[in-house]
Amino acid sequence: MTPDLGSMGALAVYLVLAGLVFVESGLLVGFLLPGDTVLFGAGLLAGDEGRLSLPVLLAVVLAAAVAGDAVGYASGRRLGRPWLERRAARGHGDGRGLARAEAFFARWGWWSVVVARWIPWVRTFTPILAGAARMPYPRFLAANVVGALSWGGLLLVLGYAAAGDPRIRTAALVVAAASVTGSVVVGAVMRLRRR
Template sequence: MLRTAVSDDVAGWLDVLGPLAFYLVVWGLVFVGTAFFVGVFIPFLTGDGLLFGAGIVAGSTDRIDIWVLAIGVGVAAVAGDQVAFVLGRRYGRPYLESRRGRWVQAAVVRTERFYDLFGWWSVVIGRYMPWARVFVPVIAGVTRMPYGRFLTANIFGALSWAVLITVLGYYAASDPSVRPIAYVVAGVVIAASVVAGVRAWRHDRATRPHAEAEAEAPRAE
């Protein structure tokens, strides 16, 4: 229901803005979603829902080129993650701690454990998970992941996410014969994200007592 509403809203942008402004708005929302934590507050307008909806619009009209849209989304996603990484690297943990809200800080802690578990792959997998998508690039910067490693993971994750989700939306709207395949692939992507999230949650539960014991140790001395 929410995804349908988002798709309808995105279609309305094209009527109001025209093709060029439509591209720029979609790309801009993807960029600020991770560059400046906007995705924390409106994940449905900076993440999968936006891409799928934009793909549906592209599949419903000849005014939007799907490959211009998808590749532009990929470039915007890479650029947004790069900004977040640089900010985390430059300002360190205080930059993360400045994010207000108890649930935001809980998401930061959860993402840190997710990053510890998956390392390089957390940047790739995190692109498909709303909470990880926003925080992993900053945490990678804070922990000073080598720039080359982050860049390769960022390009692979952001481009695959951008092209896959946008093109799925396109085929779901434009080609009835391919539509079932599009939904199957979308289901596989969602299932993989859920498996990664469950594994991170289990790892969190397994390591939390040890981490808490280490945190309490100095107090006992």
């Protein structure tokens, strides 16, 4: 369920946004959260009512996203491959999926961290996999910052711009609806394939 940002004070919006982005980026329960929608909504509020500052929103989202991914990376590094193998075994996998994921990550690691920000559900698991695969932290951090800035920054700015232009608002809502629908369909298909 998406929080009603319009009914909150500015400080509450900043805190809710920081908490939501942090949890979605760094904790395994975060894949259930509507991060994209909330970021766009916060941008709309900043542009519509002017009670939120776009630069403050950008700083809050960047800090929370980078910190969340850092926690995910640290968790993966600490728990390591044995933990991932146990998780794969519980999902009735044969281990080949994990090997394919590691091979993909070894080749596209930096880009996968950046691109994962844009894919609901995937953004929660990528930092954990990066840590478990022992991706060098400076490389991970650079990708983490670029991904957080491009994802959070663009969604906030799109929301801000949409507040003043109904055409942008309509186009953004269509893109958001397609993104949410796509992530639900992909999740359902993956679940069915696992069964």
